Amino acid sequence: MGAIDAATVTKLMNGGTVTGIGSLPHRNVNSGVDAAFAGADVPFIPTFPRLNPSEGMIAQAVMGMAGISVGQYGSLLVDPARIDAEAPVVTDLAHGAFSGYRATLDRLARQDGDAQISAIKWQFIGPVTLGQALERAGVSSDIAFDVAINAVRSHVAYLFAEIAAVAPRVVQIVVIDEPDLASMMSESFPIAPDTAIDLMSSAMAAVEGDAVVGLHCCAPIDIVPLLATGPAILSIPVSRHLSSHAGALATFLERDGLIAWGVVPTDGPVMATAERSWRSLNKLWCELVQEGCDALRLWRQSLLTPACGLANHTVTTSDIIMSQVREIAERIRTQAVATRLTGGA
8 A cells, every 4th residue: 555644644534525536527727627626625636528638538648659649539549560568658748638737737836835735636547448448449459558557657657746846745646547447357358357456556656655546446346456456545436336345445444545435426417416425325334334344434534526527517517516525525524424333323
């Protein structure tokens, strides 16, 4: 598990700290960054794929890679003769793929004194999801995942350094995003589970020790291989199937791991209130406590997020989802949740 900065632990482990996942639907970069800062306890660096297809998570990652480019609508164009897994990957912050990072860096540079934030969160696509995308685009399976891990590690290290240069006292929470793991344990998956775990661990290791590192997966899979990658933060949507993994989650919490709960669904109709999402989280937590999770740790070592990014929604809907996340956080802070969990209520 990566080293966790003490100041970050103090801020995060207060029961229901709100942050975001990444993508937003805004077509104005500064407005989107404002929303990412104003709507979260821990601000996050947003991406804007609706503004520029190159800012989609896959398209962003292939920027600067030899033999791979992005078409007009975000599709990948592959020149097999030029692909090289060991070629340097150039992260061009001036490119439209990184507008969210540029605007956030500008904002961080203007902060000082009491106005300066203590932590910021950002995400980048993981090598397993990227490797599968490269395979689908025509990159040979023999090299796709080598190309992917080289690109992810290069981009993550570069972006971390740029943020650290502008805001050296701000702790960075860096989350590797792996949405394409649904069939990871099946024989049809292009790489073995152990190989996938090693790739994800290697991606996080690019900044481990200097940042709080995490892993996000919105696929409904066994969390044991996710925990085997060694994240300090596990970012997962609230789901009933998680109660069957109480033992693994209890061990993770006992090792001071943090869980970012995706409390408000983002893949269907948005509810008018946060009530259903609140009940789902509360029920899951009660079941986890009954199966052996420590109630106080479960409460204190929690962050709250939307289930996934919000780029597929309107700005208005995005605001509603974030407001529901904040409402659930407020309930956690004010309704003695830890006491009720201990009693199994």
